[in-house]
Amino acid sequence: MKALVAVKRVPDGNVPLRFKQDGSGIDPAGMPMRINPFDESALEAAVRLKESGHLTEIIAVSIGPDTCNETLRHALALGADRAIRIESEQVLEPLAVAKLLQALAEREHPDLVLLGKQSSDTDQAQTGPMLAALLGWPQGAFASALAFEDQKLVVTREIEGGQEALALALPAVVTADLRLANPRYLKLPQLLQAKKKPVEALTCVDLGLEHFASRQELLQVSAPPPRQPARKVSDATELLTCLREEGLLNDTPKTELKLETTTAQGRALVLAEHEGGRLHPSVRHAVGAARCLANEVVLLVVGEAVLAIEAATLAGVSRVLHVDVAHFAQTLAEDHAPLLAQAARDLQVDTVLAAATPFGKALLPRAAALLDSAMLSDVVQILAPDRFVRPIHAGEALATIRDTQPLRIMSVRPAAFAPVADQAAVSIESLATPAPAGKACWLSTSQPERNRPALADARIVIAGGRGLGSAAQFRALIEPLADRLNAAIGATRAAVDAGFIGNDHQIGQTGAIVAPEFYFAIGLSGAAQHLAGMRDSRVIVAINSDPAAPICRHADYVLEGDLQRILPELLALLEK
Ligand SMILES: Cc1cc2nc3c(=O)[nH]c(=O)nc-3n(C[C@H](O)[C@H](O)[C@H](O)COP(=O)(O)OP(=O)(O)OC[C@H]3O[C@@H](n4cnc5c(N)ncnc54)[C@H](O)[C@@H]3O)c2cc1C
Structure with missing residues (x-):
C-alpha cells in the first residue's frame, strides 16, 4: 500500500512575528522556517505504518517555490521514499491546494493520503476534508491514532470533550493531530543522506491544472x-x-442578545450541531453571526424531531430544515456534507455557516469543496458582508479578508458572536431522506x-x-x-x-x-x-x-x- 503525505513549509511558531510596515502581511525576512508540525506528525505516522508492514511506499509532496525542497529533504530524512514538489510561486488557498493534491493522487493512486489537520501559520484546517470531498473518499479528520482492522482503517479522532473511532474504507484521507505520532529525532547522517536524494518537480500544467485565481483577498494583517x-x-x-x-x-449569566431586527440582506444556511438530545450551545452563537449577514436564516438540523422543535424557537431563525434519519444519528462528514451542500444549492443561499467546533471544522470544508467555494475558518469579526477578520499564526496576528464569492462559506468562533435568545416557533420542513455514503462507519465515542x-x-x-x-x-x-x-x-x-x-x-x-x-x-x-x-x-x-x-x-x-x-x-x- 502506498501513502501520499503532504508537507508544508511554515514559519517556526516559537519565533515572534514581524509585521510588514504597510500592514500587508508578515515580514518573511530572516524568519526561520520548518516543516508544519502537524504534517510532521502525519509523516511520522506513515513511517510507523511502513515499519509495521502496512505501507510499502511513502511519497512526500510539498507545494511551493524551490525553498520547499528543504522541507521535502526533511521528509526524506524522516523516512519518505520519494519526494515531489509541485511548483507554485502563488500563495494558494486550501481549495487550490486540495485540487493539486487531488490531481497528484489521481496520478499516483495512493491508498492513503495523510496530512496535518491544519498548518500552523494560516490555521485554516480545510485542505484534508476538501481533498477527501474532491476525491470522493472517506475522511478521518483530527486523527490521534490509526490501526488496520479487516481491510479497514480505524481512525481515532479528537472531538469535543473526547474521542471518536471510525472505520474507513480505503482509499481514505486522514488529517493528523499532533498526538498521532511524536516525530523521531533526526540524526546528522540521515539529514546528509537525504540531501543527496532527488526531488521530482512538477508544474500545475503537468497535473492538468492551470493558474488558480484567488477567490479571497487578504486586505490587512495586524497584531x-x-x-x-x-x-x-x-x-x-x-x-x-x-x-x-x-x-x-x-x-x-452570560448576556443573551435578542435579535429581532437586522439590517443585513440575504439568506444564510446554518448547520446545527447537537449533543445529548439538545442543540449544542454554539448554535445560538452561529445564528447570531448569521444574522450579521442575512435577514433570512435557515437552520439545518439532522437528528431527532425534538432538536428541530428546539431549533425553531431560536431568535432570528426564519425556517428549520429537518432530516430525521436513524442512519444519520452519528455525525459522519461523508453523509452530512452532501446534505448541507444540496440544501445550499436548493435554497440558493449566499452564506453557509457553522460554529468553529471540531464538528463544524471537519464538515464545513468538505461541503465547501462540493460547492467549489473557498471558505473562511474561525471568523471572529464580520466587518461588512464581504469583510471578515480571522486569527492566523495561533492568534498572534489577525487577518482581514475580503470574500466576494456569490456563496460565502465560513466557520465562526462561538465566543466572538453574541448568542441569540428565544422566539415563538417558526415552521419546520422535512427534507427527503438521502442514502448514507457508506464509506465511513462510526464505531464508538468516548466522552x-x-x-x-x-x-x-x-x-x-x-x-x-x-x-x-x-x-x-x-x-x-x-x-x-x-x-x-x-x-x-x-x-x-x-x-x-x-x-x-x-x-x-x-x-x-x-x-x-x-x-x-x-x-x-x-x-x-x-x-x-x-x-x-x-x-x-x-x-x-x-x-x-x-x-x-x-x-x-x-x-x-x-x-x-x-x-x-x-x-x-x-x-x-x-x-x-
Ligand atoms: C503546533 C503546536 C501546537 C500546540 N498547541 C498547543 C495547545 O493547543 N495548547 C497548549 O497549551 N499548548 C500547545 N502547544 C505547546 C506549547 O507550545 C507549550 O509547550 C505549552 O503550552 C507549555 O505548557 P505549560 O505552560 O504548561 O508548560 P511550561 O511552558 O513548562 O510552563 C510552566 C510554567 O509553570 C510555572 N511554574 C512552575 N512551577 C511553578 C510553581 N511551583 N508555582 C507557580 N508557577 C510555577 C513556570 O514558571 C512556567 O511559566 C503546541 C505546540 C505546538 C508546536
Whole structure:
C-alpha cells in the first residue's frame, strides 16, 4: 500500500512575528522556517505504518517555490521514499491546494493520503476534508491514532470533550493531530543522506491544472489589540478583593442578545450541531453571526424531531430544515456534507455557516469543496458582508479578508458572536431522506462524563499547566478551586501530555477555544499556542513563580509566587 503525505513549509511558531510596515502581511525576512508540525506528525505516522508492514511506499509532496525542497529533504530524512514538489510561486488557498493534491493522487493512486489537520501559520484546517470531498473518499479528520482492522482503517479522532473511532474504507484521507505520532529525532547522517536524494518537480500544467485565481483577498494583517498592563497583586487576599470587584462571585449569566431586527440582506444556511438530545450551545452563537449577514436564516438540523422543535424557537431563525434519519444519528462528514451542500444549492443561499467546533471544522470544508467555494475558518469579526477578520499564526496576528464569492462559506468562533435568545416557533420542513455514503462507519465515542460546566460555555475556567508538577497535585489543587467556583477545568498541552488530565481539557491552538468571564492561568507559561485558545477571556489571572513568563504580559492580574502555597490560601479565603 502506498501513502501520499503532504508537507508544508511554515514559519517556526516559537519565533515572534514581524509585521510588514504597510500592514500587508508578515515580514518573511530572516524568519526561520520548518516543516508544519502537524504534517510532521502525519509523516511520522506513515513511517510507523511502513515499519509495521502496512505501507510499502511513502511519497512526500510539498507545494511551493524551490525553498520547499528543504522541507521535502526533511521528509526524506524522516523516512519518505520519494519526494515531489509541485511548483507554485502563488500563495494558494486550501481549495487550490486540495485540487493539486487531488490531481497528484489521481496520478499516483495512493491508498492513503495523510496530512496535518491544519498548518500552523494560516490555521485554516480545510485542505484534508476538501481533498477527501474532491476525491470522493472517506475522511478521518483530527486523527490521534490509526490501526488496520479487516481491510479497514480505524481512525481515532479528537472531538469535543473526547474521542471518536471510525472505520474507513480505503482509499481514505486522514488529517493528523499532533498526538498521532511524536516525530523521531533526526540524526546528522540521515539529514546528509537525504540531501543527496532527488526531488521530482512538477508544474500545475503537468497535473492538468492551470493558474488558480484567488477567490479571497487578504486586505490587512495586524497584531491583536494589546491588553491593559497587568495589575500585580501581593497575595491571595488582595487578588480575591480585586476579583470580587470584577464580579467573580456574582452569579451573572452570560448576556443573551435578542435579535429581532437586522439590517443585513440575504439568506444564510446554518448547520446545527447537537449533543445529548439538545442543540449544542454554539448554535445560538452561529445564528447570531448569521444574522450579521442575512435577514433570512435557515437552520439545518439532522437528528431527532425534538432538536428541530428546539431549533425553531431560536431568535432570528426564519425556517428549520429537518432530516430525521436513524442512519444519520452519528455525525459522519461523508453523509452530512452532501446534505448541507444540496440544501445550499436548493435554497440558493449566499452564506453557509457553522460554529468553529471540531464538528463544524471537519464538515464545513468538505461541503465547501462540493460547492467549489473557498471558505473562511474561525471568523471572529464580520466587518461588512464581504469583510471578515480571522486569527492566523495561533492568534498572534489577525487577518482581514475580503470574500466576494456569490456563496460565502465560513466557520465562526462561538465566543466572538453574541448568542441569540428565544422566539415563538417558526415552521419546520422535512427534507427527503438521502442514502448514507457508506464509506465511513462510526464505531464508538468516548466522552468522559462531566460533573462541571463544559469548557465551551463556562463562566469561569481554572486552567493548570506543567507547573502543577503531577496528576495528583493537579487534582488536589485545581479541582477544589473549580468546585468552589463552579468552574470548568482547562489545561495546557504540556499538562495533558504529562498525563495530569485528559486531552478533553486542553485549551489552545490544538484544543478548545474559550473566552470566559474569568480565566485562571495557574503554573502555565502562556505559550502562543496556549494563548490562541484563551486570549479573549474578559479577566485573565496569572499565578506563576516567574514574573517574566509570557502569560504575565497577557494577564489582567498577576500573583507572583509558588502555586503550592497560593492555591490553598485562595481556597481557604473562598471557603470563609
Ligand atoms: C503546533 C503546536 C501546537 C500546540 N498547541 C498547543 C495547545 O493547543 N495548547 C497548549 O497549551 N499548548 C500547545 N502547544 C505547546 C506549547 O507550545 C507549550 O509547550 C505549552 O503550552 C507549555 O505548557 P505549560 O505552560 O504548561 O508548560 P511550561 O511552558 O513548562 O510552563 C510552566 C510554567 O509553570 C510555572 N511554574 C512552575 N512551577 C511553578 C510553581 N511551583 N508555582 C507557580 N508557577 C510555577 C513556570 O514558571 C512556567 O511559566 C503546541 C505546540 C505546538 C508546536
